[in-house]
Amino acid sequence: MPPVPKKKTPKSRQGKRRSHLRTRVVATTKCPHCHSPKQSHRVCPTCGYYKGREAITVGKPELPE
Ligand SMILES: [Zn+2]
Structure with a gap:
C-alpha cells in the first residue's frame, strides 16, 4: 500500500494553503x-x-531562423 494521509485535509487548511x-x-x-x-x-x-527609442519592431513576427 502506498503512503496515505492519516487525516483528511479540512477545507479551512486547504483554503489557507491556496x-x-x-x-x-x-x-x-x-x-x-x-x-x-x-x-x-x-x-x-x-x-x-x-x-524614448524603438527597442523592438511591432507588427512583423520575428522568426528565429
Ligand atoms: Zn507605446
Whole structure:
C-alpha cells in the first residue's frame, strides 16, 4: 500500500494553503510615446518603444531562423 494521509485535509487548511496561489494583477502605466496602457519597465507592446527609442519592431513576427 502506498503512503496515505492519516487525516483528511479540512477545507479551512486547504483554503489557507491556496491563499498564496492567486494570480497577481499586473500594474500598468501609460506609454509616454503612444499613451496606451503598458506594463511598467517593459517595452510597449503597441509601439515597441522603451526609454524614448524603438527597442523592438511591432507588427512583423520575428522568426528565429
Ligand atoms: Zn507605446
